[in-house]
Amino acid sequence: MDYCHTYANLDTRLYNKQPPVPLDNPRAGHFNPYVAKRLGWDKDEDLMSHWVEILGGQYVPAQWTPLAMVYAGHQFGHWAGQLGDGRGLLMAQVRDTNGDCQDLHLKGSGLTPYSRMGDGRAVLRSTIREYLCGHALTQLGVPSSTALGFVVSDTPVRRERMEAGAALMRVADSHIRLGHIEWIASFAPDLLAGFTDYMLDTYYPECRDAPVPVAAFLQQVVERTARLIADWQLTGFAHGVMNTDNLSITGSTLDFGPFGFMERFNPGWINNHSDHTGRYSYQNQPAIGYWNLQQWLPHFLRLPNISRATIDECLSIYEPVFMQHYQIGMCHKLGLMHDQASLNIAFDFLTLVESQRLDYTNSFRALLAVVDTAQHPYEQTLLTAFINELTPEGLSTWQDWRARYIALLPEDTSEVINTMRANNPVYVLRNAMAQRAITAAEQGQFEEVARLFTLLTTPYEVQEIATALDTTPPAPDAWQPPISCSS
Structure with a gap:
């Protein structure tokens, strides 16, 4: 190597x-x-x-x-x-x-x-x-x-x-966390300039060409963090422990503890049994990402050419970057262009899924059967299950939404279908899936780990090795137990 x-x-x-x-x-x-x-x-x-x-x-x-x-x-x-x-x-x-x-x-x-x-x-x-x-x-x-x-x-x-x-x-790609700078600022402030140079040269060398390289570096970290958390929200992923020492400077997911993928859609879902206030719930992740950066960025005021205005400017891009990335991604999940009409119908769909306590991943994937009923038998099964779970009020809302959605689709839906297939996975790592693999492994049997590894290698494709349990959410009224931090 x-x-x-x-x-x-x-x-x-x-x-x-x-x-x-x-x-x-x-x-x-x-x-x-x-x-x-x-x-x-x-x-x-x-x-x-x-x-x-x-x-x-x-x-x-x-x-x-x-x-x-x-x-x-x-x-x-x-x-x-x-x-x-x-x-x-x-x-x-x-x-x-x-x-x-x-x-x-x-x-x-x-x-x-x-x-x-x-x-x-x-x-x-x-x-x-x-x-x-x-x-x-x-x-x-x-x-x-x-x-x-x-x-x-x-x-x-x-x-x-x-x-x-x-x-x-x-x-x-890096194990340097926001917490590295917090430690330096508190215990070895003389290292800040040199360590910042190291981060620039190692992970953001393109920022060296900017008028103020450190400012460009800080902006890049903010942007990558915003896009990462938007990706989490789009896939229904909740990290569970978004402490500053668990966020990377490269905007990559790090430190898996009581994480979970959303099943029955509940934005207030808390997946960490130690999170008694819901600080790190699914819906709070974007705000916590911003809060963490608020703690991190002011440490760089000790460096030349970094002012409070610089810090404020870096922070100011977080929300628009997050919103743009999330909104484009949400439109893509419906196979639509990014415009206000698409956003309106996307958020109306989320409201329906939440009010009916439907499965997040399956609900979006089922929409392929709305666009093309003939070519998607697996998705047709999902759509049937989706409709069967609706209350009478939910069914009426769904029928109205479906008509509005179809009206937005172009005559040629081939690109719509390709976009939807690329943005709506069939498989995510549900807690019950992981637990079945763990239970077998604790008995010395790792075949289920290997099967899930293969299944998750191509999550956007329907696979023969899958079982019904891989895509079955818990019952609507079932309690989803939070996960322990202990590892």
Whole structure:
């Protein structure tokens, strides 16, 4: 592989170099051949033959420089002080086949100076959820970390109960979080200028050509964050823990905990059992993204040519960028052009789906059967189920909406159909799907993990390996339990 170890050359206050603490008897869970090929891992015989030992912390290749990053953050709106990689290590940095630097980060690698009250480990259930979700979002086209693979072991780890320790090799375009700057500002302000130069040169080199490179960099981070959260909203994804230490400077999804994909559409859905106020509910994600940037941007006032007006200008673009990206995406889900008529009918559809407590993913996919009844038998089944769940009032609203929608369609609907197919997945990682894979894996059976991995590789296509449970939402009155943060 083409290594690019740049973070390890920064000031030593920013990290602690250390090897991983090996797991006992690590065993293969699943290996991601697509990531391996993108990294060039598949070309290295030593890496391919020892991947289980590497992920299990038993073998560190000679070219690697493992380290734990230190950062800080606001958690649930409150300053949490110093945080850091408490159970993970940046093992190496490597250029992928596109020439972009990627971080290889081993999660579940043992205690670090930043573990606080933790044990430095990860458990199998959360490891599987992160592995599958990172893959799912990536294949949906949402910027996200993904993973090379994961292993399970005989190392016991206590959470709510005793569980099997596991480890995941996360791959991301960066592990620098908003919280890195928060730590520097609080504990090592002399590093701010140099670290900002590092972020510019490594992740935003095009900003060097701007009149004020740092201002251009800040604006790019704001724009990418806005687009990422718009993508989350469009796919029905709720992160669950949008602390400042969980948002990346590159606008990629990072740190999967109590995440979830929306099933029965409820904008106020809270998927984190620790979120007692609903701060990180699905509908609050856009506002929390803005709030996090509000905490982050003023730290750069210490740099030359960055004024309060600069910060305000950067923040001011967040809402229009988010709204434009979200509105265009919502129109595309209906196969329509981005105009006011399309927006009106899109939001009316969301209102119908919410009022009738219908499934978010299935409802949008079912609309293909409205556009073309002959060529979409799977979607016709979804549409029938959709209509059967409507109340009499909902049915009347639907019939009126359907007529208005058809009136907006062009005579030739081929492009409409292509756009809808590309923007409305058949499959997302529903919590029940992940739980079935976890239950089997805890018995040593990883076939369901492999099946879901394959299913989520092409989420926009109907697949023969799918089962009815992969697209069946919970009952309308069923309680959707929130997910634990413990991992």
